[in-house]
Amino acid sequence: MQEPLSQTERGPADDSGRGHHRVLLGAAAGVGKTYRMLLEGKQAASLGVDVVIGYLEPHDRPDTIALAAGLEQVAPRPAEEAGARPEMDVDGVIRRAPELALVDELAHTNASGSRNRKRYEDIGEVLTAGIDVISTVNIQHLESLNDLVFELTGVRVRETFPDRILDEADEVVLVDLTPEELRDRIGAGKVYPPERVEAALANFFRTENLQSLRQLALREVAEDVEERRAPHRPARDTNPLIRQALRERILVLVEASPRSQRLLRRAWRSGQRLGADIDALWVHPPGQSLDEDGRVAVAALRRLAVLLGVHFLEEEDRNSVQAIARAVADRRSTYVFLSRPEDGRLDRLLGRSRLDALLDALPGVDVRICADAVDRPGERR
Amino acid sequence: MRWPWQAPRAATTRRVLVAFAAGELDPVVLRAAIRIARAEEATLVSAYLIVVPLDHPLESPMVDEVGEALPILEAIEREGHRSGVPVDARMERGRSLRDALTRLWTEERFDRIVLPASTGGHPGFGERDLAWALMHAPTEMLVLRPAPEAVP
DSSP states (O other): OOOOOOHHHHOSOSGGGOOOEEEEEESSTTSSHHHHHHHHHHHHHHTTOOEEEEEOOOTTOHHHHHHHTTSEEOOOBOOSSTTOOOBOOHHHHHHHOOSEEEEOOTTOBOOTTOSSSBHHHHHHHHHHTTOEEEEEEEGGGBGGGHHHHHHHHSOOOOOOBOHHHHHHSSEEEEEOOOHHHHHHHHHTTSSSOHHHHHHHHHTTTOHHHHHHHHHHHHHHHHHHHHHHHOTTSOOTTSSHHHHHHHOOEEEEEEOSSTHHHHHHHHHHHHHHHHTOEEEEEEEEOTTOOOOHHHHHHHHHHHHHHHHHTOEEEEEEOSOHHHHHHHHHHHHTOSEEEEEOOOOOHHHHHHTOOHHHHHHHHOTTOEEEEEOOGGGSTTOOO | OOOTTSOOOOOOOOEEEEEEETTOOOHHHHHHHHHHHHHTTOEEEEEEEEEOOTTSOTTSOOHHHHHHHHHHHHHHHHHHHHTTOOBOOEEEEESSHHHHHHHHHHHSOOSEEEEEBOOTTOOOBOHHHHHHHHHHOSSOEEEEOOOTTSOO
């Protein structure tokens, strides 16, 4: 295991002397983050800044290798594990004490035996030593987006980094390329070797995946800009727990009826405005057999849910309220949408509405009863 | 919301399907379809067909297309309701209009299918799609060809 440098070796490292961290964020591999990092390094060097490459993943791309030429590189540290790739020599960078270090792929997981498990921790040490850092990362590695990226692309990203890394960075800059341009670059062999091009374009680098990832990257940077634009506001999103707490998640209570189509569409529109994820829940008693209209309605709801990107949940339970409360807890729903409930004779006899029962079962959850627009008075000719 | 102890719903009703190609709503066609459904005391199933490009997985959410479809479906529902015709709206996807139609009529029963023809400035299905539909529709089919003077 690598031993940390002593404080004397690290140089002056206190809060005020912390280096400046600029993160180049991309939607996917190949958009040009590493190239941009090297370009910025060269520009800084041409202005007299002492720049070194802390770690570079050239990916055997000739343009990248050519651009790196002329910049001093701190030799990577051989991995202790046989066959593992060398890692950034954190201590070497700190000892060299440049003004600016360029470090690729901040989400990378270091080989076993390294002092830090993740490269962003290495970067943290370099920053603490008062060295400015330009680093690169792709949006799919952001921890809070892991599930969403999986849903959008079908790819579960193993190497993640905590959101606080972006929150704490001094600058987050988007390196952007349209999906078409990126696919063209891949097709031209500028990103992967020829034997990997076809598979890349047919799998992860499909246009819709790239569109989704680009949208996520744009949104992340837009949120970051907004946070920095209003620094007087409390930084409410810096804490992942608070961020989670602020995130809306909608649960739509559907039934085997056409009006649930309208309810689900309406909830989806609200979800778009709130940036909320949506689940649709259908509760029915165990063994319930639907008539043809009911079966058609449920099948149509399932198809609509797929189109809308809504998770369709089905629960068998005689006690609907209990099932709904369970789903709210499981999915961490913050907002429940339902059609106007119809009370039965038993409820009227008991003098208690189903809505009361539902509200009692969902403390702290917003409940919205959606009227059916077609029921508005004066609509009928 | 339906509660478990409620009685099962009543017997099935007649269902008339009217399909629209994405992005298009021809009021002339809609009014005609509503008249047909009302005459047959049927539910009007208005289907907005979304073609999913081949470079997208068929199951992928189609946010932009759905955003376009929603106001159209709501306008159809409102118009149907104003005319006293129950409307059950759908969005159906497929690799082509024919594929979307096939998926829809494989999943659901229709007593009559109404397809608008694309003629005289009216949006709708082209002649090849209509010829295909006439050959493959599982039930009686009606092609609506608005009069040239009808204003879309």
